[in-house]
Amino acid sequence: MAKLRSLLLFTLLASLSTVLAESWKVNNINIQVVSKDGAKKAEHKLEYPYAIQDLSAEPTDSLKLSFKLENSVRPHQAMVVFQSQDEFQDEVMVAASVKGSGKGRLELNFARGDTKFKYGTRKYSMTFLLGGPKVDEPYKYTLGHIEVKGPSVNPPTRPTRVEYKSQPEIHHQFRPDQKLINQAISGAFTILVLTPFAALFILWGQLGIKFEPLKALATKPLDLIAALVFFGSLAGIEYVFYSYWTHVTLFPVLQYLGVLSLVAVISGRSVLSTAQTRRLQRTAGSAKKEF
Template sequence: MLLCATRLEYPYAVDNLSAEATDSLKFSFKIQNSERPHQAMVVFQSQDDYQDEVMVAAPVKSSGKGRFELNFARADSRFRYGTRTYSMTFLVGGLTIDEPFKYMLGQIEIKGPSNPATRPERVGYKSQPEIHHQFRPDQRLISQAISGAFTFLVLTPFAVLFFLWSRLGIKFEPLRALASRPLDLIASLVFFGSLTGIEYVFYLYWSHITLFPVLQYLGVLSLVAIVSGRSTLSAVQARRLQRTVGSAKKEL
């Protein structure tokens, strides 16, 4: 059984439209607009506390014409929850249409079937009891006395090393040699400075910075260490050769 034919033209709406649960609704339209629509649909919204919405897509041709047929017996189960009145809204949208076109077609009463579908229980949203999160207390740190004692133990080997150097009478002749050659001295300072910088970057990575900045810093410092270290080691090797040649001459 089909519904009675009704012709509408914007902005008029239909009145007193009703249908049985076994009826079908045929809807055809023509859009006369300079901008081509790409999507159209009819939205059925129940006029009760539930405000159920059923959207039915309506294909649109390039000419602006379109149609669809809706069988209430085989359509969305929300049409079978009993006799209800639905508002019908026609929506048209497109890629170049900023705001969709909206046309209130009117209302339709759809009578429920003899054995209405069982409506699922309505979900009730309400405030839940407040959650009080308790953070764990801060971890206790060791005392300053113990920390200072272990710091002293870590520095003790360096003190022993300098003491043994003073007892052995080690002379830092390379420093005098570097002082006579400014370029070699600068290369040595840059080399040891780059090594110190690399150690400092490791400390920063351990304390707070992330991996990617560490890789950037290490890339620059490693390049500086390679260039300056090569110059420094070459200078050390040259001094060793000079000392070897000088010792050989003395023996002759």
């Protein structure tokens, strides 16, 4: 039981020491306002939570901040945030450097600093911030206020303040459906397109054309199958073109055409070879009859 109490007490002390170690300890905070020629115009030694109220600077002055960190770890972020005390609430963040010994410093030349310092004479609040992943509680110290005078010659023009407000609601309008051609007109043109085919069959009938090759193909099943495959592939290609015109996209059409074209080439060679052989046979038969 005594060992358990000792263990609990040791754990409590260890956790307490951890909590104490997770707080930033900053000492020797010193702020100076230095003129252009290096003369010291103001100096304040600060201790939390004391804040400066009557600090002022000319547009050519510099602000210097020095401090000493007592922690063994170093912050990942050390800065002073200047915020204007007017309707614009402009913020300027100036980073401070911290050495391995814990000494930190910051120097801001208002003439070379952010343009926001040159928009006329304005008062700024100064907030000192420290932070890092190894210390849970960040350090925040409001150092006070400083009045920075604007340049008397050629002051920059302040950009117009952007007002963010709600815009009128956008109502999406879909494109109206495309009007289709009257069915009677569409049917008339369909008949007009099919008319040449009707005229072709009528002329074939008048000329007495006979499809004797079909009878010859019927006696040779392989040649008949090749002919059917060839004409079927041609019909399939025509159907693919029709589908592309109506509803199918380009890439599927290219795939279908690639397959059907290969079938048409292979079967067409066989059909044309058969037709050439049959024509040569007829030519040879006619020559024998003449003799």
